[in-house]
Amino acid sequence: MTRLLGCDFSSSPSTRKSIALAWGAWRDKRLVLEGLQACTSLVAFKQALHTPGPWVGGFDLPFGLPRELVTTLKWPLGWKACIDHFASLSREEIRATFKAFCDHRPAGGKFAHRATDIPAGSSPSMKWVNPPVAYMLHAGVPLMLQAGLDFPGLHAGDTQRVALEAYPGWLARQLMGSRSYKSDDKAKQTPERLIARKVILQGLQNGQLGLSLYLRPAQHDALVQDASGDKLDAVLCMVQAALAQQRHVAGDKLYGLPPKMDALEGWIIGV
Numbered sequence: 001m002t003r004l005l006g007c008d009f010s011s012s013p014s015t016r017k018s019i020a021l022a023w024g025a026w027r028d029k030r031l032v033l034e035g036l037q038a039c040t041s042l043v044a045f046k047q048a049l050h051t052p053g054p055w056v057g058g059f060d061l062p063f064g065l066p067r068e069l070v071t072t073l074k075w076p077l078g079w080k081a082c083i084d085h086f087a088s089l090s091r092e093e094i095r096a097t098f099k100a101f102c103d104h105r106p107a108g109g110k111f112a113h114r115a116t117d118i119p120a121g122s123s124p125s126m127k128w129v130n131p132p133v134a135y136m137l138h139a140g141v142p143l144m145l146q147a148g149l150d151f152p153g154l155h156a157g158d159t160q161r162v163a164l165e166a167y168p169g170w171l172a173r174q175l176m177g178s179r180s181y182k183s184d185d186k187a188k189q190t191p192e193r194l195i196a197r198k199v200i201l202q203g204l205q206n207g208q209l210g211l212s213l214y215l216r217p218a219q220h221d222a223l224v225q226d227a228s229g230d231k232l233d234a235v236l237c238m239v240q241a242a243l244a245q246q247r248h249v250a251g252d253k254l255y256g257l258p259p260k261m262d263a264l265e266g267w268i269i270g271v
Contacts, residue, residue, distance in 0.1 A: 001025055001026070001054075002025075002026075002053075002054045002055060002056060002245060003023060003024065003025050003034075003053075003054070003055040003056075004023070004024040004025060004026075004031065004055065004056055004057075004058075004238050004241045004242045004245065005021060005022070005023055005024075005051075005055050005056070005057035005058070005237075005238060005241060006021065006022040006024075006057070006058050006060075006166065006233075006234040006235055006236065006237030006238025006239070006240070006241060007019065007020070007021050007022075007057060007058065007059045007060060007061075007166075007234060007237055008020040008021075008060050008168070008230045008231075008233040008234040008237065009045075009059060009060050009061040009136055009139075009140050010136075011132060011135040011136045011138070011139040011140070012135075012139075013039055013040055013041055013042060013044075013045065014040055014041075015040050017184075017228075017230075018038040018039055018040045018230075019038070019039040019040075019044075019045050020036065020037075020038060020230040020231050020233065020234040021036065021037040021038070021039065021048060021234055022035075022036055022037075022231070022234035022235045022237070022238040023035050023036075023037065023238070024238050024242065026242075027214070029212075030211075030212045030213070030214045031211050031212065031213050031214065031238075031239065031242050032213075032214045033213065033214065033215050033216075033219055033235060033238070036219075036222070036231055036234065042139060042143060045140075045143065046143045046146070046147060049143065049144060049147035049149060049161070050147055051161075052160075053158065053160030053161040053162075054160040054161070055160070055161055055162070056162040056164065056241045056242075056244065056245045056248070056255070057149075057161075057162065057163055057164065057237075057241055058164050058165075058166030058237035058238060058239075058240040058241035058244070058269060059140070059144070059163055059164070059165060059166055059237065060166050060167060060168055060233060060234075060237050061133065061136040061137055061140045061141070061165070062114075062122075062125035062133050062134075062136065062137045062165065062266070063137070063141060063151065063154065063163075063165040063266035064079060064082070064083075064114065064125065064137075064154070064262075064264055064265040064266035065082065065086065065114075065125055065126060065134075065137070065264075065265070066111075066112035066113055066114045066117075066124065066125065066126060066265060067114075067262055067264050067265055068112040068113075069098075069101060069112040069126050070082055070264060072101065072112075073097065073101070077264060078264070079151075079154045079155060079263055079264050079266075080145070080154075080155050082264060083141055083142060083145065084142075086137070086138060087138065087141075087142040089138075091128075091135055091138065094128060094134055094135070094138060095128050098126050098128055098134065099128075101126075111124040111126055111127060112124060112126060114262070114265040114266070115261070115262055115265060115267075116261075116265065116266070116267045116268045116271055119271050120167050120170045120268045120271040121169065121170060121173070122167050122169070122170065122268065125137055144163055145157075147161070148161070149161050149162065149163040150162045150163065151163050151266075152164065152253070152254050152255050152257060153254050153257050153261060153263060153266075153267070154263055154266055162255070164240070164241060164244055164255055164257075164269045165266055165267065165268050165269060166236075166237040166240040166241065166268065166269055166270075167240075167268045167271070168232075168233040168234075168236035168237055168240075170268065170270070170271060171209070171236045171239060171240055171270065172200055172236060174208075174209065175199065175200050175203035175204070175208060175209070176196055176199045176200055176203065179192075179196045179199075180192075180193055180196065181193050181196035181197050181199075181200060181229060181232070182197070182227065182228055182229025182230075182232070182233070183227065183228070183229075184228050186227075189227035193227065194224060194225075194227070197223065197224050197226075197229070197232055198224055200232065200236075201213075201215070201220060201223060201224065201232075204235075204239060209239065209243065210243065211239070211242060211243065211246070213235075213239065223235060240269050240270055241269070243256070243269070243270060244256050244269045244270065255269060256269055256270065257269060
């Protein structure tokens with residue numbers, strides 16, 4: 001049985017803001033949430049990546065940098081070589097390099113984008129603030145490579161442990177439009193956002209996306225009451241992994257990724 005994994009990632013996990021993992025499996029044609037796991041350090045995250053397969057995981061962090069950025073900086077154009085070079089830099093070096101790139105560009109076009117960013121509505125993977133997705137890539141993808149995961153279309157690894165780039169915000173919009181459903185700011189943890197989380201879960205449980213998610217009442221309540229949305233985001237990533245795994249079972253070797261995707265930039269599954 002292939003398990004499903006969803007990961008809401010943090011580049012600086014702690015007891016206050018952990019990396020949230022959601023584990024699930026297919027049972028009687030339903031996707032069942034088996035449990036939630038909190039990784040309060042990158043060491044704990046790396047240990048979780050060694051969970052024996054087979055499993056397919058959706059990870060909420062960018063897997064690549066924009067080709068325009070990489071080309072301008074004259075960094076390696078192969079995905080693995082580019083990631084290795086990026087991992088060799090400190091966060092201070094990344095910030096200085098990316099800021100210098102942005103400083104030479106006009107207002108409104110400071111950042112370079114990957115091809116997947118526009119249709120997904122995701123932040124450019126070179127952003128180092130609000131949100132710091134560049135640091136997420138820097139912290140997470142090298143650990144995933146060290147763990148030997150398989151990155152379809154990007155880098156071959158252990159095909160029993162498959163890593164796919166997910167984006168829960170994109171999936172949430174398929175269920176309830178552009179309404180906000182989470183915030184780390186307690187002042188913004190409003191009843192309206194709580195209702196939005198309920199709407200998302202109702203859509204998942206009712207099969208609105210082509211699969212039915214089963215939650216125990218206590219799990220449902222925990223996801224609704226987590227105003228940060230971290231646990232719900234992990235579940236949304238798990239759902240993206242499940243949808244991709246369905247494509248793979250149907251014969252798609254790339255789990256639904258575009259056959260002509262840029263193998264330097266990567267792509268968000270489902271977009």
